[in-house]
Structure formats: C-alpha cells, structure tokens
Amino acid sequence: MSRQLARRSIDHVLLERGEVANSWRTERWDSLTLLTPNWLSRLPDYSYEGDNPDGYMDMPEVLRFLDTYAERFSAPVETNTTVTAVTPNGSGYLISTDQGDWHGKSVVIASGHCNIPAVPKIAQDFPDDIEMTSPMYYRNPGQLAEGGVLVVGASATGVQLASEIQASGRQVILAVGEHVRVPRIYRGRDIKWWMDVAGILGMPYDEVDDIRRARRVPSLQLAGFPDKSMLDLNALTDKGVEIAGRVAGVNGNKLMFSGSLVNVCALADLKMKRLLNTIDEWATENGMDGEVEASHRFEDTRVSEHRRLELNLADGQIKTVIWATGYHADLSWLKAPAFDARGRLVHDGGIMEPSGLYVLGMPYLRTRKSTLMDGADLDSGIVADHLQNYLAKKLSVN
C-alpha cells in the first residue's frame, strides 16, 4: 500500500506496533513456511529474486524479503508504535498511538485478520490439568509436555502441527471438521500455479456465487515441505496420527467428537475433485495437456471404522490441546461505525462506508488471493485509486 501511495505522491506513514513484518517475526512457529511458491510473492515493484522460485520461504526468508522491500523503497515506517484508537475527527481521523497522536485524512487498515486466536468456548470446559495453547504461541514440539496431543482443526496449521508433533514421538489425535483438501502438486505443477493461471486465485469477489461463504472458507490443507509432498488426512494417517471428528462437547472428563467425520471427508473429497476438474478443463482449453503430466485423481480420504467418538481426558492419554481453529482480526481500536450487527467489519472490496477508511488483507477482500502477498498488488492499487480520488474531491470541496 505504501508503494502504491508513493507512486501517486500521496504523503503517508506506516504505523507498526513492532518491527517490519512483526506477525511473521513474533507470532509464528519455527518450521512454518509460506504455502505459496516463492515466485508467487509479487509485490508492487518487487518480487522474489532468489534461486529457488518453486520453493517455499521459511520465516527468516520472509523477514529478509519484507525487510529488503521496506529498505529498498525507504518506506516511511514508524516502528514500535502501537495504535490505540482510530476515531473520526472533523475532516479525517485522529490516530492515537502509544507514541503520540497522528491526524490523517484517510486511514488504511492493514493489520491483518490473524490477531487473536479463535478458540471456541468449549475450551473452558476442559479439565484444568490439560495444557492448552494456540498456533500463535506454539513454536515447536519440544515446548510440549511428553505425552499425547490433541490438535483441534485440520486446515493448513492443524495438519502441519499434527505432522511434526507426531514425528516428535507424541501421539497425536487430530479433530477434523470441515476442511479444504488439495494436492500440493498436480500434474507436475504446484496447485497454486494452477489456481493462478486458471484464474481461480484472481476470481473477483463480485463474481463469486456466495461471497459471505467464500470469506469464511478455511485455509487450504497445505504444507510447504521441501519435497513438495501432500499433507492430507491420508498422509497423516500413514504417519500414525489418529483422525477423529470435530470436537463436539465436553462432559466432565469425557470429550465427545462429532459423528460427522465421514461426511466432512466426503465433502472435502468431492470439492477437491471439482477443483481438479476445473483445472483439467482449463488445461485442455488452453492446450496444456501435452505440456503437463496426465490427469489423475487421488484416493478418497480413508476413515477408520474404529474412529473414536469419545476421549477420556482424565486418564493421561492427552496432556496438551492445541487449538488450530483459526484467528479473529482485532479491530477493537477502530472507533468508527464500521461494523454490522454481528460485529463484523463492513467493506466493499476494501472500501469502507465511513469515508476515507479502507481495509486490506482480509479473506476474499477482492479476490481469493487477497490474503496472499501476491494479492496485495491488485487490492492496494484499487484502494489507492479510490483513496486518491477521495483526497482530490476533499481538496476541491475545501
């Protein structure tokens, strides 16, 4: 966004509570990599310059990538500045921070949608002697007590943690609700390459069948392993992870899992087939069939006949629970009429109702890639155009 504003000669400042790339720096586990291949981090006037375009950046690489970007364009970043409130104020906004106040004609919210772990209420019903954590605080299996681990949630985070914790010698039970199964590599190409070229990542938000639903879809079940292997439930079963249904209830020391596991797996298998059908059709229409490997389908998710419905939380089988159940955005500092009755931020492709307010980086803000680095260019360009017009109109009125 800063780059887009600079291109348009619009004065601005970037307020950062910590250092550049703070969430990547301080809130991620050790083994995490990006889930997009390196070439797919195309920012305005900047992209991956290394020698492994098909690899996946680890966290130190992500930090170097973003630090270099900030330095190269001398982005006007005020680090260690925490915004405490943004309040409409006459012709613009009062931005209160722990380093003093700012006044801006316009404010662009780019604080992300992963600020507070979304731990379900049911966590409060677990016995006190079971340790609980979330991916925001988890770093590596060595932090965890010896003994079994229940990982709740089977999107990208949940499957990655289940895999590495199981490999550390702790028996993992993975509680699985609705999830989005995809292969890492399909017909010899990265799934993100297919999704990019076939226009799936770039599908505009106003052409989506049900945008409210699209904005709630969980993250793709992916990992960025160097060997590019697929990390689905079948792979986890092969590694020894026990697959169970969604966490449904706690009654005293008894944890209950939902009986819907077979169906959530069927939904994911069918959805993956539809994605691969779309890719195959695109490949044929675009004459790619000779250039890539042959079309094929993956084995359906295997669900054990002995899948459990209950777990005794008192017998020591499970020492730790990790809630890989997603995040909420923390916008408690935004003191403007920008939320609906359910407390959700209201915006139209990043443009908000209170004039001069914008948001970036929210799920399916304008396209499916709005939460990827690669989506920032398109979204920030459109928001910057709108912002520029807004400032021009304001100037002519004044």
Add this chain to the structure above:
Amino acid sequence: MSDTQVNNGVNVEHLLGAREALESAPEAAQFKWRSSCEWVNGTHSKSTITSFYGLGDEQDRGKSFSIEADHPEAFAAEDNAPTPAEIALTGLASCLMGGVASVAQHRGIQLNSVKATVEGDMDLAGILGIDDEVRNGFGTIRVSFDVDADASEDDIKALVAQSQKRSAVFDCITNPTNVEVSVKKA
C-alpha cells in the same frame, strides 16, 4: 445456478429470500419446535404436534399431526406403532431427504426418484442395564441413498453430502445436545 426447467417442488427463491431476511433479523431466526406426548397404555404413546414458534411469533398451522409409538411383541408390548428409536431414524432420513430436494433444486438438478434406507445398530445390553459400558443409543447408523437424477455420480454424492452438512437432525444425532427434563406432580 438454479434452472427454471428443474422442478423438485421446492421454492428455492423463497428459501433464499428467507435466508436474506433472517440474516438481517437474527431474532426472527429463533425457532422453537414442539411435540406433546401422552401415555396411552403399556409402552404405547401418542404425540401431537401443532404449533411452533418462529419469525418472532407463535405460529399456529391450523391443524395438528399425531405420531404414535410402541414396542414390538418381542418386548412384551402390543406393537401398536413403531418404536421411538425407529421414529428417530425416520426423522434423520426425512430431514436428509428434504435437504437433498432443496439442494438439488438450488443446484438445478432434476430428481426423478430418491429413496433412503436407514439402519441403526443397537446393543440392548445398554438399555436393559446389563453392561454399563454399552450405550443406550445407536452404535452406528447407516443411511443408504438411491438417487435417480439428471446429474453425474459425483454431483449426486455432493447433494447428499451437502444435505448432511445442513441437516438439523443429522446434527442432533452426531453431536451432543443439552437436554433438560422438568417434572411436576399433577
């Protein structure tokens, strides 16, 4: 998506309109479903279903339905009606069936015939108090659908999967529910 040629007898436009309306009026989406059951004799009972609450008001449908329940002769009962357990299985099948028709209509899939058969395993050692380790309810419930529709096999499977995802009774049976029973002396 919806195809005007397809007619499964479901008014999808009305359902989508209701969803739109209820999203902006969450209190109208709060429903209460009811049934009242009276003992007849032995294990034979008769339930009556009339009003429900929803859309912010009492809804009197102007008629009532009744469902009887009993147990078979093998239980030393008179077998006047199906067992409550069979009625529960029936509730699951009919809930999924309604969902299949609605989803099919929304997706523009013409149904020609749909049949669902439900079977639930039950170990009577539970309800008879023979073994505390055995639950009273069903061990596994199997539902098998036979669907004749103008769609591919995967699209038909997706209909049935989506119906499970949005089914009230499927949710009741697969997930725990708080049940509060109160008693007063007449």
